[in-house]
Amino acid sequence: MKSYKELSKAELITIRDELEVNYAKVIKRGLSLDMSRGKPSKEQLDLSNDMFKINDLSYAEDGTDCRNYGGSSGIPEARRLMGEVMDVPAENVIVSGNSSLNIMYDTISRTMTHGIMGLKPWCRLEKIKFLCPAPGYDRHFAITEHFGIELIYVPMKDSGPDMDIVEKYVNNDAHVKGIWCTPKYSNPLGLSYSDETVKRFAALKPMAEDFRIYWDDAYLIHHLYDDKDTVLDIFSECKKTGNQDMVLKFCSFSKISFAGASISAIAASKANIDYILNSISIQTIGPDKLNMLRHVKFFKNLAGVSAHMKKHAEILRPKFEAVLNVLNKELNGLGIAAWTNPKGGYFISFETLPGCAKDVVSLCNHAGVIMTKAGATFPYGIDPNDSNIRIAPSFLSVEELSIATDLLILCVKLSSVKKLINEA
Ligand code: PLP
Numbered sequence: 558m559k560s561y562k563e564l565s566k567a568e569l570i571t572i573r574d575e576l577e578v579n580y581a582k583v584i585k586r587g588l589s590l591d592m593s594r595g596k597p598s599k600e601q602l603d604l605s606n607d608m609f610k611i612n613d614l615s616y617a618e619d620g621t622d623c624r625n626y627g628g629s630s631g632i633p634e635a636r637r638l639m640g641e642v643m644d645v646p647a648e649n650v651i652v653s654g655n656s657s658l659n660i661m662y663d664t665i666s667r668t669m670t671h672g673i674m675g676l677k678p679w680c681r682l683e684k685i686k687f688l689c690p691a692p693g694y695d696r697h698f699a700i701t702e703h704f705g706i707e708l709i710y711v712p713m714k715d716s717g718p719d720m721d722i723v724e725k726y727v728n729n730d731a732h733v734k735g736i737w738c739t740p741k742y743s744n745p746l747g748l749s750y751s752d753e754t755v756k757r758f759a760a761l762k763p764m765a766e767d768f769r770i771y772w773d774d775a776y777l778i779h780h781l782y783d784d785k786d787t788v789l790d791i792f793s794e795c796k797k798t799g800n801q802d803m804v805l806k807f808c809s810f811s812k813i814s815f816a817g818a819s820i821s822a823i824a825a826s827k828a829n830i831d832y833i834l835n836s837i838s839i840q841t842i843g844p845d846k847l848n849m850l851r852h853v854k855f856f857k858n859l860a861g862v863s864a865h866m867k868k869h870a871e872i873l874r875p876k877f878e879a880v881l882n883v884l885n886k887e888l889n890g891l892g893i894a895a896w897t898n899p900k901g902g903y904f905i906s907f908e909t910l911p912g913c914a915k916d917v918v919s920l921c922n923h924a925g926v927i928m929t930k931a932g933a934t935f936p937y938g939i940d941p942n943d944s945n946i947r948i949a950p951s952f953l954s955v956e957e958l959s960i961a962t963d964l965l966i967l968c969v970k971l972s973s974v975k976k977l978i979n980e981a
Contacts, residue, residue, distance in 0.1 A: 560892035561973055566981040569974050576971040580924065583964055588925030590961045595744070595903035595949040597816055600872050604865065605814040608855045614847045623846035629838040630830075631822070635849035639822040641859040643774060643808050644790055650824045651833060654844050657809035657821040661771060662700050664805060664823070667836050668734075669704050673767040674802075674832045679706075679734065688726055688736035690718035692906060692934035692945045694744040697737040697773065708936035709733070713743070717750035720757040731764040735771055740788045742776035745906040745934050745947035747899025749786035759794035761803065772806045776902040778866050779812060781874050786900055792824075801826040810852060812869070812903065813862060820852050876950040876958055880905055883962045893973035896948075905948040906934075907965075913972040914943045920968035926961045 561569065617623055617632035630636065631652025640647040653660055672678040679685045687701045690711045698708055709726060712719045718738070726733045738758075740750045750758075758770060772791055780786070795801050802825075809821035823833065856862045881898060884907075888894045895908040909917055914931040921928045929947040932940040948965070950958055 558890035562892050569978050573974045583924045591927040592961045593927045593929045596952045598952050604868050611854045614850045623850050626842040628843050632846050632849050634853040638853050643824050645824040650822050652822045657807045660823050676767045684732045685734050686732045689936040695933040698936045710936050717754035727761050727763050734765050735769050737771050739773050742902025745904035747897045747902045749788050752789045755789035759798045770804045772804050774808045780901040781870050879955045879958045880950050880962045887966045907946040909944050910973050911942045911944050914946050916972040917968045926964050
């Protein structure tokens with residue numbers, strides 16, 4: 558296919574006119590599809606329905622009555638299961654309720670009001686900054702923005718966040734108190750941090766004593782293929798550099814069992830865990846231990862979770878491939894877009910020509926396909942190039958995805974051709 562950039566203005570105008578006719582036809586179809594959020598589909602949720610059949614849930618292995626109060630850190634078998642999945646010892650894990658985002662919010666909130674391990678609460682400090690590798694997860698950025706923390710954009714490279722920039726900020730600016738990371742199959746790029754990136758994280762020498770890496774392992778076992786990404790263990794690396802208190806790891810079963818009723822966890826050094834538990838035991842007299850036990854009885858161990866994740870992959874893979882096949886067929890060689898080919902996670906990240914993402918998303922929305930808001934993957938919702946669009950293939954059926962992707966492609970072509978005509 559000939560690149561749009563090689564076409565004359567007259568050729569571009571002919572293409573635009575054809576595309577506009579097609580776009581008008583799509584509008585008449587009255588589509589109503591949502592490709593905006595990475596929700597598991599009904600088929601994925603159904604994979605865990607047998608959990609409802611488990612009814613012997615009264616007692617944990619240490620005799621804890623799961624129906625009663627108590628157990629701020631979670632029942633031992635749930636800590637062990639989460640520890641296995643997160644590759645950390647059970648005693649370094651606190652298991653909580655449904656949402657890891659909730660734990661992240663609480664972690665920031667607690668540090669705002671009470672500080673970390675005896676250090677000054679952030680709310681008493683004049684300025685707090687957080688590094689936000691982007692494109693990244695909008696809800697990470699939203700938490701820190703919500704607390705009035707200044708968000709610093711750090712560009713993502715193929716190996717992870719630009720570590721030159723991370724080191725410059727963390728090692729020289731005491732206002733920098735944290736960084737959001739999704740190390741495996743990142744949202745939305747689907748990329749995993751290189752060994753060098755993890756080692757450089759572990760070797761940071763933060764100016765701020767209460768600097769923490771917020772290591773959100775949301776997709777750590779969410780592989781689409783047998784050829785899996787692996788990421789170096791940040792805790793072992795931090796141990797080697799004497800930085801074991803610098804990392805807080807988060808994880809949940811939201812996209813393993815039920816997004817609305819799973820279990821989640823924070824893992825950290827003993828000093829961090831003791832401090833966090835102290836606060837949690839004031840916040841609650843105990844989490845939902847029945848659901849923890851239900852999860853352990855259903856999944857048993859890491860092998861059980863991995864086998865289950867293969868079933869998810871079988872549902873998800875055709876969906877990712879449905880989108881990618883159409884993108885490859887229709888856009889390759891046109892010079893107007895680029896996209897990722899992730900081996901896991903929940904998203905495909907799509908790049909339009911600079912300045913076209915908002916227009917494309919608005920054209921899609923107008924024609925009945927809701928996409929993630931353009932810019933959402935950047936701090937403050939501002940994509941400096943206005944080019945990133947997050948595609949979430951999980952929720953729609955393969956047929957719906959192919960309709961939605963056809964529309965996306967039409968809108969990308971239309972927006973690009975209009976831009977090129979203006980510039981010609
Ligand atoms: N972290 C990342 C990177 C995510 O992409 C998501 C959901 O899309 C979450 C966390 C939400 O996790 P949870 O459902 O455990 O709150």
